[in-house]
Amino acid sequence: xxxxxxxxxxxxxxxxxxxxxxxxxxxxxxxxxxxxxxxxxxxxxxxxxxxxxxxxxxxxxxxxxxxxxxxxxxxxxxxxxxxxxxxxxxxxxxxxxxxxxxxxxxxxx
Amino acid sequence: xxxxxxxxxxxxxxxxxxxxxxxxxxxxxxxxxxxxxxxxxxxxxxxxxxxxxxxxxxxxxxxxxxxxxxxxxxxxxxxxxxxxxxxxxxxxxxxxxxxxxxxxxxxxxxxxxx
Numbered sequence: 066x067x068x069x070x071x072x073x074x075x076x077x078x079x080x081x082x083x084x085x086x087x088x089x090x091x092x093x094x095x096x097x098x099x100x101x102x103x104x105x106x107x108x109x110x111x112x113x114x115x116x117x118x119x120x121x122x123x124x125x126x127x128x129x130x131x132x133x134x135x136x137x138x139x140x141x142x143x144x145x146x147x148x149x150x151x152x153x154x155x156x157x158x159x160x161x162x163x164x165x166x167x168x169x170x171x172x173x174x
Numbered sequence: 175x176x177x178x179x180x181x182x183x184x185x186x187x188x189x190x191x192x193x194x195x196x197x198x199x200x201x202x203x204x205x206x207x208x209x210x211x212x213x214x215x216x217x218x219x220x221x222x223x224x225x226x227x228x229x230x231x232x233x234x235x236x237x238x239x240x241x242x243x244x245x246x247x248x249x250x251x252x253x254x255x256x257x258x259x260x261x262x263x264x265x266x267x268x269x270x271x272x273x274x275x276x277x278x279x280x281x282x283x284x285x286x287x288x
Contacts, residue, residue, distance in 0.1 A: 107282055109176075109279070155217075
């Protein structure tokens, strides 16, 4: 069965720290990998990755995919309290979207 | 605000009952996706419709069904409800196929089965 594993499950940091969230996947017919941020509401889209080695960047957030090693990382630099959320990654394969359990990030002032 | 609307926001019902959740996609989006999020299972893809036709199926129970109407709104029907069906149900929409398009999530419907 296809599987998406995120680590760590939870993380507590202080404002200004840099964090790296991990996502590994085992899937056939890979098409893309997506990252979402979920606060106390619906997930909001962050990135979609389809090609290895190409970094996607949005402000303090960036993400990269390694299709050979089957993983992706999400980096957040200079964290702020507003970054506190659950970060979900999802693999898009053949007609399906499989989510990991998420990483709960808590940023303390 | 993503532009995706879902009704109702909250639903409380009893075991054995049937409910219908409704979703209106963003203007211009042709695909609608349904997800279930529970504490123990995380976020799970249920089903996708594209322009009125079923496109992809995930972990959707046989007691659940969905459809997309000509005006592109979608309904998720849950029947013979069990306690374990209590969850947050999200609808998302995208312009075409989700492997190439961003999915925008609605605010969700919280279903409580007593």
